[in-house]
Amino acid sequence: MLNSLNESSRRVGLGMNLDKTKVMFNKHVIPRPVSVDGILLEVVQDYIYLGHTIQLGRNNFEKEAERRIQLGWAAFGGLRRVFTSKIPQSLKTKVFEQCVLPVLTYGAETWTLTKGLVHRFKVAQRAMERAMLGVSLKDRIRNETIRERTKVTDVAQRIRSGSGLVTCVVGPMAVGADVIAGVGWMRIAESRDVWRELGEAYVQQWTAIG
Numbered sequence: 001m002l003n004s005l006n007e008s009s010r011r012v013g014l015g016m017n018l019d020k021t022k023v024m025f026n027k028h029v030i031p032r033p034v035s036v037d038g039i040l041l042e043v044v045q046d047y048i049y050l051g052h053t054i055q056l057g058r059n060n061f062e063k064e065a066e067r068r069i070q071l072g073w074a075a076f077g078g079l080r081r082v083f084t085s086k087i088p089q090s091l092k093t094k095v096f097e098q099c100v101l102p103v104l105t106y107g108a109e110t111w112t113l114t115k116g117l118v119h120r121f122k123v124a125q126r127a128m129e130r131a132m133l134g135v136s137l138k139d140r141i142r143n144e145t146i147r148e149r150t151k152v153t154d155v156a157q158r159i160r161s162g163s164g165l166v167t168c169v170v171g172p173m174a175v176g177a178d179v180i181a182g183v184g185w186m187r188i189a190e191s192r193d194v195w196r197e198l199g200e201a202y203v204q205q206w207t208a209i210g
Contacts, residue, residue, distance in 0.1 A: 002036045022047045026056045061111045069124045072104035076128050083132045089149065092132055096152050100128065108159040118156050125155040 006016045018036055022044045025031045034041045046063055047054045053064035076083065079099060083092055104121060111117070126143055129150045135141055147154070 002034065002041075006036050024054075024056055061113075061117065064107070065111065065117050065120065068104055068106065068108075069120060072100055072124060072128075075100045075103040076131070080131070083128075084134065089132075089151075093150055093152050096128070096132070096150075101153060101155065101158055104155055105158045111159075113159065118159070121155045121159065125152070 002016075002021075009015050016036060018039050018041065021036070021041055023034045023041045024044060024047065031043060034043075053067050076096075079095060082095055085092075104125070126146065129146050129152065130136060130141075133146060133149055135146070
């Protein structure tokens with residue numbers, strides 16, 4: 001069938017990219033070699049397609065969830081200078097909501113969630129919030145108190161709402177500034193240090209999905 005597809009594609013000027021074509025077998029099928037034009041295709045256990053980890057089986061969302069958490073931490077780490085700076089917490093919250101939370105929850109509307117998965121996301125978010133506030137577990141500050149200070153959207157709520165998408169920012173810098181800094185961006189821009197750090201967050205927003 002794959003050879004027929006490849007031949008049909010060629011007739012209309014297309015062709016299969018055999019380097020990117022992978023094969024997966026579920027547990028009900030005995031793995032066997034699969035080739036196209038005599039080229040053996042790679043057999044994999046999982047595959048990243050359109051930004052999602054594709055995996056067969058009952059735990060097919062586990063690996064993608066773990067990958068999302070890792071990418072979320074990467075996005076947070078890339079903006080650590082913003083989150084640990086002396087800019088107002090309200091601005092840190094906006095940056096987190098626009099640049100980190102969407103990375104954590106991207107594609108979550110397609111997942112089958114378990115309590116265990118949700119718990120892992122909540123643990124990661126709480127650790128990020130503590131880093132934002134400059135506190136640690138040793139400080140024994142209640143999670144509720146931390147949330148009152150950060151005022152970020154709970155990751156479980158974001159996942160359940162199915163809004164794990166990055167905000168699209170189009171137009172001039174003024175529009176992007178309005179998304180990150182809020183409608184008072186012109187006043188905020190008067191502080192060069194704050195504006196530079198928010199500019200970094202704006203750039204990060206475009207590169208963090210993975």
